[in-house]
Amino acid sequence: xxxTANSPxxxxxxxxxLESIVQEMETGNITLEQALEHYQRGAGLLKYCQExxxxxxxxxxxxxxxxxxxxxxxxxxxxxx
Numbered sequence: 001x002x003x004t005a006n007s008p009x010x011x012x013x014x015x016x017x018l019e020s021i022v023q024e025m026e027t028g029n030i031t032l033e034q035a036l037e038h039y040q041r042g043a044g045l046l047k048y049c050q051e052x053x054x055x056x057x058x059x060x061x062x063x064x065x066x067x068x069x070x071x072x073x074x075x076x077x078x079x080x081x
Contacts, residue, residue, distance in 0.1 A: 006044070011052045014045045021045075 008014035021042045025035060 008045065008048060011049060014049050014052075018042055018045050018049070 008017060021038045024030060025038050030038070
């Protein structure tokens with residue numbers, strides 16, 4: 001996921017920008033050219049978000065297969081009093 005000059009700073013900033021684009025497009029107060037530019041930017045942001053989520057999912061899966069294995073805690077086996 002290479003960062004370019006137009007890349008969002010973070011996943012959260014990309015989501016916020018997408019929400020703003022959607023709101024502006026829903027008003028219907030923009031020109032066709034602006035709508036096309038917004039659509040293109042939104043598509044790029046969506047792709048960024050999808051790639052970010054996929055990378056996060058891969059990290060979680062790696063952790064689950066290794067470091068996140070449940071520990072055997074003797075207190076967990078105690079019977080309730």
